[in-house]
Amino acid sequence: MVQSTKFIWFDGKMVPWERANVHVLTHTLHYGLGIFEGIRCYNTDNGPAIFRLKSHTKRFLNSAHILNMKIPFSFDELYEATKETVKQNNLKECYIRPLGFIGYGDMGLYPQHNKIQVAIAAWPWGTYLGKEGIKNGIRVKVSSFTRNQIDSSMTKSKTCGNYVNSQLAKWEAIDAGYDEAILLDSEGYASEGSAECLFAVRDGIIYTPPFGTILEGITRSSVVKIAEDLGYRVKEDRLTRDQLYVSDELFLAGTAAEITPIRDLDGRTIGNGSRGEITEKIQLIYFDAVHGNKKEYRQWLDFV
Numbered sequence: 001m002v003q004s005t006k007f008i009w010f011d012g013k014m015v016p017w018e019r020a021n022v023h024v025l026t027h028t029l030h031y032g033l034g035i036f037e038g039i040r041c042y043n044t045d046n047g048p049a050i051f052r053l054k055s056h057t058k059r060f061l062n063s064a065h066i067l068n069m070k071i072p073f074s075f076d077e078l079y080e081a082t083k084e085t086v087k088q089n090n091l092k093e094c095y096i097r098p099l100g101f102i103g104y105g106d107m108g109l110y111p112q113h114n115k116i117q118v119a120i121a122a123w124p125w126g127t128y129l130g131k132e133g134i135k136n137g138i139r140v141k142v143s144s145f146t147r148n149q150i151d152s153s154m155t156k157s158k159t160c161g162n163y164v165n166s167q168l169a170k171w172e173a174i175d176a177g178y179d180e181a182i183l184l185d186s187e188g189y190a191s192e193g194s195a196e197c198l199f200a201v202r203d204g205i206i207y208t209p210p211f212g213t214i215l216e217g218i219t220r221s222s223v224v225k226i227a228e229d230l231g232y233r234v235k236e237d238r239l240t241r242d243q244l245y246v247s248d249e250l251f252l253a254g255t256a257a258e259i260t261p262i263r264d265l266d267g268r269t270i271g272n273g274s275r276g277e278i279t280e281k282i283q284l285i286y287f288d289a290v291h292g293n294k295k296e297y298r299q300w301l302d303f304v
């Protein structure tokens with residue numbers, strides 16, 4: 001259950017948490033055309049800092065642009081509103097959820113006159129795939145559901161409706177006794193997790209699927225930068241399911257999941273069956289960076 005906080009920024013105003021409500025005929029609730037972001041704020045020696053807020057705000061507006069939704073707030077307004085939401089709720093560490101949706105009005109599929117609404121909520125949310133998972137890895141299943149395809153979904157937009165596909169995969173994996181799912185694209189190449197980008201390590205080289213069907217992950221780009229700064233070669237490449245099975249290390253990267261090693265894929269042990277050496281090195285730097293302990297990555301932090 002979400003841990004409630006005091007206020008939600010809603011259409012330009014701070015509204016008490018319990019009063020941030022909508023009508024049951026809200027358009028997006030029916031057809032899924034809405035957009036959202038997932039952002040984390042971490043505590044640092046200089047107070048709470050939102051990790052890569054500018055990148056997330058930009059992606060939020062890009063998601064809207066892709067869907068031709070006219071968000072009635074500017075980049076600066078959304079950027080400041082996000083900080084203000086964390087500040088007003090006195091949060092040190094939290095998850096932040098901006099949401100853009102089509103409001104109440106027409107119910108047809110061309111809701112020209114409905115208001116576009118925006119809400120930003122923030123609440124404390126610990127690890128997404130568990131502390132134990134971050135340390136020792138999780139068990140993952142290749143999904144029977146194919147990733148949303150580029151000719152039927154806008155995969156670069158963080159569209160609400162896209163997450164039906166993610167949920168089908170995630171539920172199937174959990175029902176089968178796993179922690180998370182990896183989806184393949186329609187040609188059978190690995191795409192991404194239900195809400196994370198995928199990395200594989202083989203013979204010291206780090207591989208990650210190209211942008212094809214995947215979301216342009218912000219954690220993915222942080223991982224690539226950290227890995228390259230550590231001197232590793234990072235290659236964008238299409239990965240087959242069997243290449244994943246014989247990787248030395250596999251890990252998932254996303255705002256919610258942070259960096260989570262995969263210790264088992266479809267019942268096959270990956271590498272040493274725990275967190276791999278390179279995964280651990282990248283993970284340590286990532287956690288240092290988000291907590292403000294790496295001055296070379298300070299530009300990723302937006303202090304509240």
Ligand SMILES: Cc1ncc(COP(=O)(O)O)c(C=O)c1O
Pocket residue numbers: 038166192193194195196197214215216217218219220253254255256
């Ligand atoms: C489908 C999908 N892929 C990848 C990611 C990881 O993206 P990010 O690192 O920007 O959170 C997410 C989470 O936002 C996601 O939902």
